[in-house]
Amino acid sequence: MKLLVEAWQNLMLHKTRSGLAALGIIFGVASVICMLSISEVARQDVIGRMQRMGLNNVIVDSVKPERIRRRERQESDESWSARYGVTRTDLEILADNVPVVEAVVPMRVLFKDVVANLHVSDITVVGTTPGYADVMEHAVASGRFLSPVDGAKADPVCVLGHTAARELFPLQSPLGEVVKIGGIHFDVVGVMDRKGQTGSGGLLADPDRAAYVPFETSFARFGRMQVRLGQGTQEMTELEVNRAVLRVASSDQLLPVAQIAENLLERRHDQEDVAVTVPFELLSEHEKAERIFRWVMASLAAISLLVGGVGIMNIMLANMAERRSEIGLRRALGATRAEIVSLFVGESTVLCLLGGALGMAVGAALAQAIGALAQWEVVYQPLSFPFALGVSVLTGLAFGTLPAVKAARLDPVLALRVE
């Protein structure tokens, strides 16, 4: 401790030089903190999205075949209709034939305007079953979720997502209010909790910006066909289920279940219009990529600190040359070689310690600034601070040793001849 205090006092005798020496470490540590924070934000975002899709779920998505995509792109004056994707019959077959599936929840996206208080919104309308809330782990904030009775009677009721509720009813509780979906009145019976974006892209990516209606109601009130109007033409697509979520009892069964579901659907569909994904598997893949990413980050951080360390070493070498007379004097006053080594190593360690501490503050501020610009919530890896500080102190020790040893080896007689 006494040594560090003396080192600090010596550094304070040469404030500018010390400050310049510490700059390399400050920016090195700042970049480590900042990079680790950014990677942590990205990691948590991806993991969150995967988790929100349900890690014990198998996702079966309807995929628009290339044939229909081409048709849509063509400028044509003819009306046409097409059919693809997962059907209600598929759901029954999956529920009946795939073992260990606890629940099958369909999600049907309807392209309808949603109107409340004269405000027209383009929030997503999703037809689904009561099992949705449980399978997707999406809790109800107020009121209730859809019930089996709603579906059985094809009642015009809906439950609003967190964002959708605030968008449609900014000043009042939506419960008991009426929204018009595709021109039909729906009673709002519940509002969901905030869930956050899921890993799936497209219309189902934001469950907070959705209105949930009973699956059966979606067919009873809006029919089977999705109609797109052109100039004097109609493009009709029959898509019964955009996504089916299969809840599996245990994660060990996810891959076999996905395989069985894929085989069953492949046999029933003569076109490639279904895709089966396992979020858990995606997460594992992501974690592998994450490990590589971290190695890259760690390498970059190591290079930053190496550059900082070399800077410290250069400044300490210059420092040593400049302080030859002082080194000679200290030896004349009774300093041993080891004490001269301690003096210089102590100074470089204190420099790196302070540089590290300042670097942490600068890194945290940079991460906050980037977070504010990119509009994301900044997350720090808890271990990144002690890690960065520890590495910077080690850098000081490692790169301060060579100049210190050189200083200790100086012939005091020659050193004292320097004026």
Next chain:
Amino acid sequence: MDPLIRLQEVRKTYAMPGGDVQALKGIDLEFHEGEFTSIVGTSGSGKSTLLYLLGLLTEPSDGVYWFRGRQTDVMDDLERSRLRGREIGFVFQSFHLVPQLDIERNVLLAARYAGAPGNGVPLERRATELLERVGLSHRFGHRPVELSNGEMQRVAIARALLTGPSLILADEPTGNLDEENGAHVFELLTSLSNDEGKTVIMVTHDMQLAEKSRRVVRLRNGEVIES
């Protein structure tokens, strides 16, 4: 009485690119406590080498050096350094004060490695007393850059005395001073020997000063020609 310092057949050889250079060639000398000695000689005669060897800053290539009856060439770096810090005070021609420290802290630097002299007087008080003794009480808190050369040398003498050493080694202490200041510094060094019984060994080119000292050692080409 046993001498404070005894040198026996001491040689110092420097390895140079053009071949070895013998700076000291078999020196036999004794220095007693309280003695004031001037070492004189032309440039390259080995005066400074002898002084730094006496100060344990360099080791003899051959021969034996006893300090207060202890053989120094068998000591390790720690033992030599501690003996140097506690028993030997240095005064240099170019003062070697740390420019960023005020004069009190420059004096206190002497105790950094050697520790307090053990007479019970707090170091800060002792530093103040020594600065008063060398006539610098009006300069407390000043940095070396604010002092004259004579004043800087007096700070260096105060620093050399802080740990209560028995030997003062002065390398051309008046070399950077005018006549008046040189005389003042010489008087101080003389009083250390006369009043406090310290052994003072001074290297000088100034023959007039040297003649005033109790003993003169004359060197030529690394050999003692008068002692």
